[in-house]
Every structure is written in C-alpha cells, then in structure tokens.
Amino acid sequence: MTQQPLPTSADDAGTPRARRGRPRVSSREVLEDAAYELFIENGYAKTTVDHITQRAGVSRGTFFNYFAAKGDVFWGQVDESLAHLGECLAASDPQLPVVRAIGEAFADAAEGFGPGNVPWILTQHQLIGSRDEVQASALTRFTAQADTLRSFAAARLGVDPTDPLPRVIAYTTISAVIAAAQSWAAAGSSRGHLAPYLLRALAPVADGFEGSTVIR
Amino acid sequence: MTQQPLPTSADDAGTPRARRGRPRVSSREVLEDAAYELFIENGYAKTTVDHITQRAGVSRGTFFNYFAAKGDVFWGQVDESLAHLGECLAASDPQLPVVRAIGEAFADAAEGFGPGNVPWILTQHQLIGSRDEVQASALTRFTAQADTLRSFAAARLGVDPTDPLPRVIAYTTISAVIAAAQSWAAAGSSRGHLAPYLLRALAPVADGFEGSTVIR
DNA sequence: ACACATAACTGAATCCAGTACAAGAATATT
DNA sequence: AATATTCTTGTACTGGATTCAGTTATGTGT
Numbered sequence: 001m002t003q004q005p006l007p008t009s010a011d012d013a014g015t016p017r018a019r020r021g022r023p024r025v026s027s028r029e030v031l032e033d034a035a036y037e038l039f040i041e042n043g044y045a046k047t048t049v050d051h052i053t054q055r056a057g058v059s060r061g062t063f064f065n066y067f068a069a070k071g072d073v074f075w076g077q078v079d080e081s082l083a084h085l086g087e088c089l090a091a092s093d094p095q096l097p098v099v100r101a102i103g104e105a106f107a108d109a110a111e112g113f114g115p116g117n118v119p120w121i122l123t124q125h126q127l128i129g130s131r132d133e134v135q136a137s138a139l140t141r142f143t144a145q146a147d148t149l150r151s152f153a154a155a156r157l158g159v160d161p162t163d164p165l166p167r168v169i170a171y172t173t174i175s176a177v178i179a180a181a182q183s184w185a186a187a188g189s190s191r192g193h194l195a196p197y198l199l200r201a202l203a204p205v206a207d208g209f210e211g212s213t214v215i216r
Numbered sequence: 217m218t219q220q221p222l223p224t225s226a227d228d229a230g231t232p233r234a235r236r237g238r239p240r241v242s243s244r245e246v247l248e249d250a251a252y253e254l255f256i257e258n259g260y261a262k263t264t265v266d267h268i269t270q271r272a273g274v275s276r277g278t279f280f281n282y283f284a285a286k287g288d289v290f291w292g293q294v295d296e297s298l299a300h301l302g303e304c305l306a307a308s309d310p311q312l313p314v315v316r317a318i319g320e321a322f323a324d325a326a327e328g329f330g331p332g333n334v335p336w337i338l339t340q341h342q343l344i345g346s347r348d349e350v351q352a353s354a355l356t357r358f359t360a361q362a363d364t365l366r367s368f369a370a371a372r373l374g375v376d377p378t379d380p381l382p383r384v385i386a387y388t389t390i391s392a393v394i395a396a397a398q399s400w401a402a403a404g405s406s407r408g409h410l411a412p413y414l415l416r417a418l419a420p421v422a423d424g425f426e427g428s429t430v431i432r
Numbered sequence: 433a434c435a436c437a438t439a440a441c442t443g444a445a446t447c448c449a450g451t452a453c454a455a456g457a458a459t460a461t462t
Numbered sequence: 463a464a465t466a467t468t469c470t471t472g473t474a475c476t477g478g479a480t481t482c483a484g485t486t487a488t489g490t491g492t
Contacts, residue, residue, distance in 0.1 A: 021439025022487040048477060059442050061481095070478065138355075164399035168417045171395040175387035183380035201384045208424020237468025238458040264448060275471050286449065434492085442485070450476085457470075462463105 026058045028066050028076055035073045036120055074121035075141065077112075082145060085109045089152050098156045099206035102149060102173045106198050113184075113194040122185030142178070146170045169209060176201040242274045244282050244292055251289045252336055260344040287353025290337035293328070298361060301325045305368050314372045315422035318365060318389045322414050329400075329410040338401030358394070362386045385425060392417040 034055040038047040049070055053060045067073055088105035096104065113119070149170035154161035180201035184194050191197075250271040254263040265286055269276045283289055304321035312320065329335070341350060365386035370377035396417035400410050407413075 020437075020489050022441070024440065025487095026441090049479090050477085061443070062441060064479075065440075068479090162402065164396065164413070164417065167399055168392050168395040168420075171391035172388040172421055175391035176384050179380065179384040179387040183383055186378065197380070201380065204384075204424035204427070205388055205421065206424070207427050208420035208422070211420070211423050211427060236460050236466080238470070240469065241458095242470090265450090266448085277472075278470060280450075281469070284450090435490105436492100437490080438488085440485100440487080442483105444483095445481085447478100447480080449478085452473100452475085454473090455471085458468085460465100460467080462465080 026056055026062055026066070030056050031058075031063060031066055032073055032076060032120075036124070040124065074119070075138075077117075077119050078121070078141065081109045081112060082141060085145060086148055089148070097206065097210050098153050098169060099173055099202065099209050101156070102152070102169075103199055103202040103206060106173075106177050106202070107195040110194045110198060115189075115192060118185055118191075122181060138178075142174060145174050149174060172205050173202060176205050242272060242278055242282065247272050247274075247279060247282055248289055248292065248336075252340070255344045256340065260350055285353065287350060290335070290350070290353065291357065293333070293335050294337070294357065297325045297328060298357060301361060302364055305364070313422065313426050314369050314385060315389055315418065315425050317372070318368070318385075319415055319418040319422060322389075322393050322418070323411040326410045326414060331405075331408060334401055334407075338397060354394075358390060361390050365390060388421050389418060392421050 031052060035047065035052045038051050038055060041047075042051075049063050050060055052073075053063050085105055088108040089101070091108075092101040092105050147170075150166045151161050153166035153169045154163065157166060159165060177198055180197040181194065183201075184191050184197040247268060251263065251268045254267050254271060257263075258267075265279050266276055268289075269279050279286075288295075301321055304324040305317070307324075308317040308321050337350070344350070363386075366382045367377050369382035369385045370379065373382060375381060393414055396413040397410065399417075400407050400413040
C-alpha cells in the first residue's frame with residue numbers, strides 16, 4: 001500500500017526526475033544520511049522518524065513519501081540490486097542446473113557490491129543496537145525473493161510451484177546468500193567483492209541438490 | 217523483556233499451576249482461540265489486541281501477561297518444540313556429520329507434530345492477510361534458532377563461530393526446515409508426521425555439505 | 433501575464449502495539 | 463485475621479504507521 005509515485009524508481013540519485021510539479025526539497029539520500037547519523041549517535045530504537053525528518057529539514061509526513069517504513073531506510077541499495085534479480089534469472093544459461101543458475105543470477109545482481117560499496121546496514125548493524133527490529137525489515141526482502149526463486153525453480157524443474165522441492169531450493173539458496181552477505185560484511189577491510197562469497201556459500205547447496213536428488 | 221513469571225513455562229495447559237495467589241481467569245488457550253476466530257473473521261491487521269481481550273473477556277493488559285507480543289499468539293506450540301532443540305542437539309550422536317545431527321535434532325524436536333497437531337499459523341497463514349507482520353514474528357524464531365545452530369555447527373567443526381561455514385550451515389538448514397514445515401502443512405489431510413518432511417528437505421543440504429567441502 | 437495541472441510538502445488527526453506502573457482482587461499460608 | 467503471593471485492571475505514555483485535506487512550488491499552455 002501507500003504507493004509511491006515518486007522518482008520513477010529512483011534510477012539515478014543525481015537526477016530525481018520530475019519535470020512538472022513542485023520540485024523535491026528532499027530525497028532518499030538526504031533522509032538516509034540523516035538517519036544514519038542519528039542511528040549511530042543514538043541507536044536505531046531511540047531514533048524516531050521525527051528526529052530524522054527534523055535533521056533532514058522536512059516534516060514528518062515527508063519521510064513516508066520516500067519510505068514505506070522506518071526500517072526501509074537501510075535497504076535502498078540492496079533493493080535496487082534485488083530488483084534486477086528477476087532479469088538476471090531470466091537471462092541465465094538454461095543449461096545450468098537450477099541452483100547454479102540461481103547462484104549466477106545473484107552474483108550478477110550483486111555486481112555493484114565491492115570493497116568500496118558495502119550496504120550501510122551490513123557494516124553498521126552491530127552499532128545501532130536492537131537487531132530484531134532491523135532484521136524484521138530484512139524479512140520482507142527475504143520473502144519477496146523467495147517467491148521469485150520458487151517459481152523460477154519450479155519452472156526449471158518442470159514441477160508445480162507448490163511442490164516441496166522448489167520451495168526448499170528457494171529458501172536454502174536465499175538463506176545461503178544472506179549468510180554470505182553477512183560474512184562478507186563482517187570480513188572488514190579484507191573483503192573483496194561480494195560475488196565470490198555468494199558462490200562459495202552456494203556451492204555446497206548446489207552440490208547437494210544436484211547429487212542426491214533426481215534433478216538435473 | 218517483560219518477563220513472564222507466568223505458569224511455570226506452561227508445561228500443561230490444563231493445570232496452569234499457581235498454588236498461591238490469585239488464580240488465573242484466563243489462559244493462553246482462551247486468548248489463542250479468541251484471536252484465531254478474529255483473525256479469520258477480520259484478518260490479522262484489523263484485529264487489535266483490544267478485540268482479542270474483549271472477546272476473551274479480560275482486559276487488554278492481561279494479554280501481555282500471556283504473550284509478549286501480538287504475533288506471539290501463533291507460536292505457542294512451535295516455541296515449545298523449539299525450546300527443546302538445544303537439548304536435542306546436545307543429545308545428538310557425535311559421530312554424525314553436522315547437518316545430519318541437526319536434522320535428527322529437528323526431527324526429535326518436531327516429535328509432537330503429526331496429522332492431528334498442526335500449528336495453526338501454518339495452515340491458516342493465507343487466510344489472515346497481512347503476511348508481513350506475521351512473518352516478522354517468525355523472524356525472531358529464525359534468528360534465535362540460527363544462533364543456536366551456528367554455535368553448534370562451529371563447535372562440531374572446530375571452527376570459529378564467526379566463520380562463514382557455520383553460518384551458512386545454520387541458515388540453510390533452518391530455512392530447509394521452514395520450507396519443509398510449510399510443505400507439510402500445505403499437504404492437507406494427506407500429510408503424515410512432520411519429521412519425514414524435515415529429513416527429506418534436509419537430505420540434499422546434508423549431502424552438499426558432506427560432499428563438496430572438507431568437513432566430515 | 434495568467435490560469436491550470438501536477439507533484440511534492442505540511443500538519444493534524446487517528447489508530448494501535450508495546451511499556452510501565454500503581455492499585456485492587458482473589459487466593460494460600462501462617 | 464494478617465500477610466505474602468499472584469494475577470488482573472486501569473491509566474498514561476511513547477512512537478510507528480496511515481490518512482487526508484490543504485498548501486506551496488513548479489512547469490505548461492494560452
């Protein structure tokens with residue numbers, strides 16, 4: 001709900017696109033920055049949406065023009081990448097086994113994440129306290145992607161999406177991805193790109209689903 | 217937070233245990249029943265804690281004597297089982313490979329779930345609308361168990377709990393468990409016990425982690 | 433210039449979950 | 463009866479989230 005007309009999917013942060021109407025005085029970035037500062041200063045739980053908008057110089061209502069929920073502030077970059085996952089899946093090599101294809105797709109979608117570009121949430125999540133609430137905002141991403149992966153796996157395998165197998169594949173792969181992302185972020189300055197972490201984490205899962213079951 | 221003194225861990229719903237003090241006028245069960253009715257009638261989001269307690273004939277405050285959060289109404293049976301997971305892990309055969317041991321532990325902990333005992337949340341989750349909020353309450357379970365599994369796996373493998381491997385194992389196994397539980401619930405009257413579903417879902421994961429990596 | 437459509441912001445009202453706490457009520461123990 | 467224990471109730475408060483009517487700032491067409 002609360003559909004955002006907003007900046008045409010915020011494709012480019014530099015040119016928020018609005019050739020007509022009142023120009024934006026704020027932006028996702030401005031609000032994100034304000035929020036990040038406050039989260040570090042006072043922690044996530046003690047930072048209210050009022051605080052964020054006050055620091056950003058807009059009114060409280062404006063916040064919800066840019067984000068559907070307080071927790072969504074974190075996920076701008078991540079959501080952008082995940083939005084491409086569907087295309088990456090569609091463009092994947094039809095010869096590859098399902099889980100390999102999923103791995104490649106995630107690796108593709110994670111293209112942008114390297115040593116110099118780590119989602120804020122992944123690096124700072126220890127500092128801001130209150131893990132539960134933050135991770136709750138992660139779950140919506142999880143389930144959205146799980147649905148995508150499940151239909152993909154079902155189609156690839158030629159089985160019904162409601163079968164157990166595509167569901168297990170979807171869930172295990174995406175949780176391996178999450179684990180990989182967390183390990184990658186935790187690796188500190190030694191981390192390189194995200195993609196290798198993803199592939200390493202998914203390798204045993206892929207092996208398992210190729211070997212033991214009657215799926216190719 | 218909001219520690220429940222409550223019924224000595226609600227071991228038996230029939231005898232809420234309180235040899236001294238004012239006797240309970242309500243119970244988890246009463247509140248659950250009221251909540252389930254309302255969730256089906258009006259959906260989860262539109263059902264307030266006030267509604268629940270009104271139907272149950274107690275005051276709003278009482279609800280939070282029995283449940284820490286609105287979403288916890290669902291999880292009574294599940295939490296009970298998960299509480300045993302730690303013991304089941306500890307009691308597992310040290311010879312088994314990690315993921316097998318985890319599978320056995322889950323199967324043990326899922327003992328109670330059979331054709332006649334399906335957690336309400338698993339069967340009704342489509343009907344009640346507003347998946348997000350419900351799933352948020354699932355996340356706390358997920359993370360709690362993930363932490364348990366991660367330390368277990370790390371200890372078994374003799375590696376640091378912060379290493380990627382135990383994390384991936386923990387995440388993938390628990391998500392396979394969730395997938396299995398959902399498929400089991402969706403199977404309708406044809407479903408038997410939960411345990412076989414768990415083992416089937418975990419089998420490929422176990423294979424993968426035994427085969428490809430240098431873990432025993 | 434002027435009017436108009438459009439898009440964004442404002443601000444206030446509302447709802448509800450969750451927290452805290454004090455006061456009261458019903459029971460067992462002494 | 464007095465007391466301790468345990469649960470219930472009521473009230474008040476914080477803060478996230480939703481809604482909406484009204485306002486403001488811009489571009490566009492005349």
